[in-house]
Amino acid sequence: MATCKYDWPEAAERHLIGKPISRIDGPAKSSGRAKYTYDINRPGMLFGKVLRCPHAHAKVTSIDISEAKNLPGVKAVRVIQGEGKEILWGGDEIACVAAVSEEVAEDAIRRIKVQYEELPFLVNEEDLERAQSQGHTRAPSVQTKGDPDKAFADPDVVISEGYYGAPVITHCCLETHGQVTEYDGSDHLRVWISTQGVSTIPQQFAEVLGLPATHVEAICDYIGGGFGSKFQIDRWGVECARLSKDAGGKAVKLMLERDAELKVAGTRPSAFAKVKVAAKKDGTLVAWQSEAWGTGGVAGAGVPPLPYVLEGIPNQSKKYTAVSTNTGGARAWRAPNHPQAAVLTLCALDDLAAKLEMDPIEFLTKNTGLAPEHLGETYNDELAKVAELSEWKKYWHPRGRGGSGRIRRGLGVSIHTWGGRGHNSNCDVLIQPDGSVEVRLGSQDLGTGTRTVIAIVAAETLGLPVEAIKVTLGDSRYPYSGASGGSTTVGGVSASTRRGSVDARDQLFAAVAPALGVPPDQLEAAAGHIRVKGNPAKSLSWKQACARLGTKTIQATGKNPGPCELGSSGVGGAQVADVSVDTETGRIKVNRMIAAQDCGLIIDMKTAESQVYGAMIMGISYALFEERVMDDQTGIMLNPNMEFYKLATIGDIPEFIVHMMTGPQYDRRGVIGLGEPPVISPGAAISNAVANAIGVRVPTLPLTPDKVLAALEKA
Amino acid sequence: MQAFEYARPKTAQEAVALLASEWGKSELLAGGSDLLSRMKDDVSAPQRIVSLSGVHELRGIAASARGLRLGALVTLDELETHPAVREHYAGIAQAVEQVGGPQIRNVGTVGGNLCQRPRCWYYRNGFGLLATYKGRPLVPDGDNRYHAIFGNEGPAYFVSPSSLAPILIALGASLRLLGPDGPRDLPVEQFFVTPKSEAEREHAIKPNEVITEVLVPPANGTKSGFYEILQKESLDWPLAMAAVALQMEGRRVEKARVVLGQVAPVPWPSAEAEEALKGKMVSEEVAEEAGRAAASKATPLSKNKYKVQLARVAVKRAVLLAAGLVKKGEV
């Protein structure tokens, strides 16, 4: 079989790819040398602050900025939404200022006088009837497949009905959204911005500010969390640039306050559903019915993909109603719509398995044929793996048979899927005559290990150690590389880096072939040498080889997509949660989480496993703690802080067992993204484990003591 | 945060002189872990901050035959790790060891802990201590999941946040206040009051008084214990807590003090639980009964019925801890 020259090396020839390698920016991050947007300080820099609307729904009837303007130290004041503007959610931007210090900027904000006409609002959506009666719902979308009525009427099927849900949560990035903007002359803008899409930023600013995109530079060396909420420049970004301009081009730093971060900088939509599922007595799924709803703010919310994963259930009836609420808007949240869909589906299926008195792993395994294409077999392997690693047979018990003690233990399982095809990416691979190597691209490292993966691919291709590669990213002046969303980065940058590195290496082969007396295609790059294939003694050290370049630097551009398929899409994963519930207090302790995950060819085993760990931490957090609390009477968010918007702390994190699926059948698929999939299952797996422990379902996340006690009382 | 004047006196007397005689104008600064967050949220906007960091007479723990003297500036961490506290006043150590996280315990002080303001989310969002909006109380029909289940006939519905107060009350501690007219002593129990109007405070302290120290009577074999229910392992606010002090004759309770926290606008002594324990041999059943008695008169709001159960469990477990029938971590 003729192989393509860019193909990934065969397993036996990989020295770095797939090994556990520590991230190359770890020391910079842990020592504090890594500079985040928050750390950027420019000479003469001003500070920006935003005045936000305190009402959930209101009309601005007047605004007076004169006192703010006259305050000494204030350099610019801008009205963002002035007289006559209808404000649709609390915290929306009204005006902003730039001043010589944060304190003066705050004082100026307090001096802006705004009058509002308050308007009726709705901020909570779990009560669908109320939302409907107040005209806050869209026309439902209805879908039917097969003959669900007939299927449910079959006397031989077992039916389970339940109510499930996950509330609105926020992204709560530890580094809040924001930027520093600075003009260079009147028409060049430089922006340090906390972003998931460095290469996409110039175009966004250019469009609204009327500048050529070539005159905008975006920089983001490090980012403190995005999770899908940091693709846009946002209104505060645009206004920050305008404040700079109004202040004579000076740098302005405008980072969101913590409360604003939680109110307006991104939420994950809620999803609630009444679900009815039916299976034959042997566990074969035959019918699904769901009436679901949710909100993502004024614009409603995206429809969760139901039934999740096992989409081939033959008879289906689905209704979805989007609820419009006067709340901060939704943004993509790590695997948009999937964690909610997993809760609605896999909790319902778990309840059905309990009713059938079947082990849920056996039940799922029986039905994996209903998953798309190739995934069925993957799930079977992954379910078997998590069963083995969790000692499922030893710890699992039929629902409700967890004993009568005060502390009850239970296990739960869930499965998930995601796409993850590599995005568009370009990079320059440079080999200097002194032997140094650099890969440059306008990508970003969200903390996922992007820098490290690029270094590994380049090093593997050039036969060098990882440390020999300098990776430069985070600046829009480098070749365009896509935004980091949809778990597309590792596939994109590893493929572009591979292609660029192969081409750069081939140029080097061409330059040194005469010296080694063989045609270039007889050369290989390995162990820090360029050597003749099959005759390693005939070689030049990397440095000697590069010296042959004279004064000429090699620069090759790698692209994705490009020749030879280096990636694909569509992964599966299975997770088991092991919990203990204190039945007197309703408090849940997660004892262990066990994950099996595939993502095609793994570039770095360590950062891949880290992605799964991080995702499960985030998963425990939203399963047990996170919830945006909106007040029906005032329309405000009651917990826009990290005291009552609860996030898991280190003590809440249990033992993790992570198994990455490897082997020829996974390698063959090339590189596939991993950032999102493992965050999908924890909510369902933990909820199922709790149901297994205490014998009843706690219907909605987060699984707080009040809800656990209420469920126990009902049982 | 509004601009303010900063003063750093050297003595408690000087501190008193720097304080205004009206609320709102000046604030004492100890560890700052509560005050700063209120100032950042614009809930408090003092014109003058009087830092206590230079007032050395307010530091130090002294254990003697007369009992325990805690300077107002003693940090929660110092309290938790002090050998005499751990040995004779186990309930105090248990009460502070899970407050916030290590950072909070390193800066939070005894005086600040007793004087910290409620965490009611309506109050912290600017609707006043009594949480009203357009003349209506917000809590009864609002999100009251973390609010009071005792003493909540209004207009106050918030819960007293201090973890230290219930155990100090159970141990019969008093505190010393220094004002313009000199010092005065007050039982900790009387320091906490339920405000009847927005103009009142939840502490019986005058705007120009400073807590200088807390005096805990000699333990004399009194056994104490504390139990709280947190949802998270750390950096979380307890949902309910209970402090218990038992004078025992062998396993028999001569006299009991049971004080709940996070359940009422003030630390909530439970005469019912005390009665249920009196004269009994402590056992799981007796502890359970004390819990039931403590919760019997609760009047939960629309969303916090679960706290009644948590209060019951907190009392039960605190009794078992105090009596030494279980160790912390086993309950």
Ligand SMILES: Cc1cc2nc3c(=O)[nH]c(=O)nc-3n(C[C@H](O)[C@H](O)[C@H](O)COP(=O)(O)OP(=O)(O)OC[C@H]3O[C@@H](n4cnc5c(N)ncnc54)[C@H](O)[C@@H]3O)c2cc1C
């Ligand atoms: C996430 C989190 C969880 C927490 N959990 C708990 C908990 O479980 N239990 C608990 O008790 N606390 C908890 N806390 C609060 C913390 O314990 C208090 O903030 C701290 O004890 C206050 O002490 P401080 O010295 O920092 O007070 P400061 O912020 O300095 O002062 C608080 C108030 O007391 C006044 N004050 C201070 N000293 C004196 C004095 N000597 N005389 C008169 N007035 C004085 C100040 O003027 C101010 O109004 C938590 C905090 C956080 C952030």
